[in-house]
Amino acid sequence: DSGVTQTPKHLITATGQRVTLRCSPRSGDLSVYWYQQSLDQGLQFLIQYYNGEERAKGNILERFSAQQFPDLHSELNLSSLELGDSALYFCASSVSAGQSGNTIYFGEGSWLTVV
Amino acid sequence: AQSVTQLGSHVSVSEGALVLLRCNYSSSVPPYLFWYVQYPNQGLQLLLKYTTGATLVKGINGFEAEFKKSETSFHLTKPSAHMSDAAEYFCAVQTTGNQFYFGTGTSLTVIP
Numbered sequence: 001d002s003g004v005t006q007t008p009k010h011l012i013t014a015t016g017q018r019v020t021l022r023c024s025p026r027s028g029d030l031s032v033y034w035y036q037q038s039l040d041q042g043l044q045f046l047i048q049y050y051n052g053e054e055r056a057k058g059n060i061l062e063r064f065s066a067q068q069f070p071d072l073h074s075e076l077n078l079s080s081l082e083l084g085d086s087a088l089y090f091c092a093s094s095v096s097a098g099q100s101g102n103t104i105y106f107g108e109g110s111w112l113t114v115v
Numbered sequence: 116a117q118s119v120t121q122l123g124s125h126v127s128v129s130e131g132a133l134v135l136l137r138c139n140y141s142s143s144v145p146p147y148l149f150w151y152v153q154y155p156n157q158g159l160q161l162l163l164k165y166t167t168g169a170t171l172v173k174g175i176n177g178f179e180a181e182f183k184k185s186e187t188s189f190h191l192t193k194p195s196a197h198m199s200d201a202a203e204y205f206c207a208v209q210t211t212g213n214q215f216y217f218g219t220g221t222s223l224t225v226i227p
Contacts, residue, residue: 002158033215042219043159043205056214090158092215101147101166104215106158 003027004107006091012113018079021110025072025093031055032074033094033104034066038087049074050096081114088112119208121218129226134178134193136221138206141187147209148189150180153220154202162204165189176200201225 003026013019025032034046036059045058049068060066063081068074078085088111094104122137140146147166151159163174170182176199180191189206206218 002160004158035217043217045214045216048214058214092159101164101209103149103161103164106151106160108158 002105002107004091004093004105006089006107006110008110009108010111010113012115013081015081015083015114017081017114018077019081019112021076021078021089021091021112023074023076023091023093023107025074025091026105029093029095029105030072031094031096031104032068032072033092034060034074034076035090035092035106036087037090037109041087043090046076078112083114086112086114119206119216119218121204121206121221123221124219125222125224127224127226128196130198131195134191134196134200134223136191136204136206136223138180138189138191138218139187140189140206140208142208142210148180148182149207149209149215150174150178150189150191151205151207151217152202153205159205162191196223196225198225198227 005024007022030051033048036044046060048056066076088109090109092104092106094102118141120139149164150162153159163172165172165182173179178193203220205220207215
């Protein structure tokens with residue numbers, strides 16, 4: 001158990017809909033990352049937050065947004081869903097934001113299926 | 116720009132044989148390097164990492180990796196494969212902004 005909690009574990013929704021994925025980082029971790037894993041794209045970095053502020057952006061679509069709340073949990077919002085958004089979405093957390101050698105710890109992921 | 120290349124998306128070895136998974140990186144500054152393993156239907160977990168110091172790093176489950184700056188490589192090895200090693204393995208580089216860039220992964224199959 002990494003200490004990173006993601007909900008829901010599985011989600012099936014229709015095209016055009018909106019979903020919210022939730023992540024609670026490890027106790028004491030200030031940095032949260034979101035990744036998308038699909039068969040054809042591999043593990044893609046979406047976005048990073050540190051202590052409530054956006055820190056880095058990766059290949060995140062405009063239809064997707066995220067935030068980190070004062071209690072440090074984070075939500076990833078996916079809207080106008082398309083079939084191609086079906087993937088495993090991972091949240092990860094780490095203590096710091098700079099290059100420090102700190103490990104990032106992954107949750108078990110949220111499986112999203114768009115039908 | 117940082118990037119990680121994992122040569123071989125699929126590697127098969129016999130049980131008891133040497134495991135060698137290759138990782139090369141490109142980085143404009145000395146990187147921090149990581150290997151993660153993903154078992155089916157699970158998240159990624161850390162195998163080992165290199166930050167500073169000794170270039171040969173030992174990790175969990177008998178795995179080790181050697182940082183070779185001259186070759187920009189961080190290959191993962193295990194002397195003797197076990198059936199339980201079958202999984203997806205990811206190499207990653209950590210940048211100055213604490214962003215992690217992952218390779219495309221190598222699926223390891225262990226043949227009994």
